[in-house]
Every structure is written in structure tokens, then in C-alpha cells.
Amino acid sequence: MKKTILIALTLSAFIFACKEDSKEDIKPTDNSGCDTTFVPSYASKVQPILNDFCVGCHSSNNATAGIALDNYNSSKNNSTKLIPAITHPTGLPNNKKMPPGGKLKECDIVTIQRWVNSGFPE
Numbered sequence: 415m416k417k418t419i420l421i422a423l424t425l426s427a428f429i430f431a432c433k434e435d436s437k438e439d440i441k442p443t444d445n446s447g448c449d450t451t452f453v454p455s456y457a458s459k460v461q462p463i464l465n466d467f468c469v470g471c472h473s474s475n476n477a478t479a480g481i482a483l484d485n486y487n488s489s490k491n492n493s494t495k496l497i498p499a500i501t502h503p504t505g506l507p508n509n510k511k512m513p514p515g516g517k518l519k520e521c522d523i524v525t526i527q528r529w530v531n532s533g534f535p536e
């Protein structure tokens with residue numbers, strides 16, 4: 415009987431140890447579970463998101479609401495409007511929530527926030 419308990423204890427210790435290990439294998443993340451190991455430069459990380467979800471309505475040729483998001487300078491200069499537009503803070507009117515009728519993936523939002531907070535790496 416004692417032996418069985420010992421074996422059970424040893425086994426569960428093992429299982430626990432494995433779980434702990436696999437946690438450490440995962441890349442460091444912030445609270446929302448997004449990969450935050452990379453430098454979020456405009457060219458490598460931000461522009462692809464804006465191209466996919468925003469530039470259709472916010473290009474230099476067709477700057478809806480005066481907002482062009484197809485180049486570095488304009489995206490940077492509009493960042494104070496851009497962040498609320500994608501994070502949807504309480505009280506933001508629905509017509510200001512972007513993209514219209516939807517929301518970016520949480521990790522894409524985190525990437526754009528990190529870009530702004532890191533001083534807009536180009």
C-alpha cells in the first residue's frame with residue numbers, strides 16, 4: 415500500500431514537472447498571450463496589418479475621414495486617433511470603431527500598441 419502511494423506521488427510529481435517544463439518552452443508573452451519578443455517595426459509588423467484591414471478605405475488616394483494609413487509618416491501622425499479606433503474604449507461611438515463592424519485580432523492590436531509605445535520604429 416505504501417509503495418502504491420509512493421509510486422502515485424512520484425508519478426504526479428513527474429507530470430507536474432513536465433507541465434512546468436513545457437510552460438518555460440513557450441516564448442515570453444504579455445498578459446494577453448501574444449508574442450512580444452520581436453521589435454514591432456512599421457515595415458515588418460504594422461504595415462501588413464494596416465494593409466490587410468485598413469488601407470482599403472484609408473489610402474493616400476482615398477483617405478476616408480482624412481486618415482491615410484498606407485505609409486509610415488501618416489500612420490505615425492494619426493496614432494492618437496488610430497489607437498482608440500482599434501481598441502474600442504468604452505464610450506467610443508460605434509462609427510469610430512475600426513475596422514467598421516469588426517475588431518482586429520487581439521495580438522494585432524497589441525503589436526500596434528507596442529509600435530506606438532516603442533516610439534514608432536520604422
Ligand code: HEC
Nearest residue numbers: 467468470471478479481495496499500509510512513514
Ligand atoms: C470599410 C471602410 C473602412 C475600413 C476598412 C476602415 N475604416 Fe477607418 N474609417 C472609415 C470611415 C467611414 C470613417 C469615418 C467614421 C466617422 O467619423 O463617421 C473612418 C474613420 C477612421 C478614423 C478616424 C476616427 C476618428 O477619431 O475620427 C481612424 C483613426 C480610422 N478610421 C482607422 C482605421 C483603422 C486603423 C482601420 C483598420 C483596422 C480602419 N480604419 C479600417 C472607414 C473604414
